[in-house]
Amino acid sequence: MILFRNILFVTVFYPVSAMMVLLSPAIALGGQRAVMRWATTWTRFHGLCTRWLLGIRVVVEGHRPATPALYPAKHQAMFETLELQRLLDAPAMVLKRELIDIPLWGWAARRYGAIVVDRNASARAMRGMMRDAQAALAEGRSILIFPEGTRVTPGETPPLKPGFAGLYRMLNLPVVPVATDSGDVWPRKGLKRPGVVTLRFGAVVPPGLPRAEAEAKVHAAINALECDPSR
Template structure:
């Protein structure tokens, strides 16, 4: 049975990247002409295709819980795999990411990242990266929508611990907007370094928002407690035990 699931997983992965290339190339002229709103729609189309094909091919159902924000907010999300990116983005009307500078230079992903207003950062230069990120959010080109940042800075496997960096708190302080924490259990089914995609129910959950005005370190502690507690609950629901 596990062999069959691996075969299904490989088929799913191959078709996912083929769909990314097909949608990305064929619809890119439309995105260029239509601008940001059209580019966002195309990105969400791909996200919904992955959600549909994951259920159909590997039996991985997906669900978005909680109140999805529609206004201008900061979103601080748990990051376990590529799937949580897709689930979060599929739910938001005007999402954009704080993302690694290298990704903005890649085909397909980079093309659309520029159009939807993603903010590139150089993770290797922490102090300079935060300054550049704060400067970028003040640029009118990046204004409006839901800005998504992963406070731990990278994917973190289920059960693993990693510090919450200061970048999310710095953005929260600079933007003076509410922050919506997001929890997930997707890593239980879609591992960082595995081809296997397991059947089950992968969830991202939008948690109650934190209003602007919290002190930076208190804010960091607050989002860490909210995200980790909710993610542990979702992972336990999926049958994971640390």
């Protein structure tokens, strides 16, 4: 049954997604709001496919503010990159430059309001990231970042990359860490499994803390599900 679910998901989700990605540059001609609505339509479709084809349910724990915030999130699977786009009302998402460099799609992602992060972390790249983030904030949008820098397997807790500290210092926003355990049902390799994915919004980290303290709080919160004895 698990194999059948995976085959069905691949047969339905990926062809439709490919069509939507190919159409995204044309949608982007309609402006940023059009791209945001298009992206949300895609993520809703993803949610329907994961729920009814793969048997994956989502449980949301904790609360988030009604005003814009900086959301650093754990990254274990493609799942949360799409699910959080919908849950956070189309936030500006920090993406690595390699994705933005994809022809046509990258241009559409910039029209959406993606914030480009360069792994070289040069001063010029950091200034560009800050400009993108401030533009998103001026539009009343939250910002989503995966501060560990890459997708990790369950149990891995790498240190935060410098991009988070830069955004935290410059934007003066409340920070809402997001923990997830999506890797338990959506492994990097192998079949996706039915089950429950938890998205836990942690306690708000206020702006203005020393960098080490803010990073420690965020790192602990996004990894909270890694060592939760109740799970």
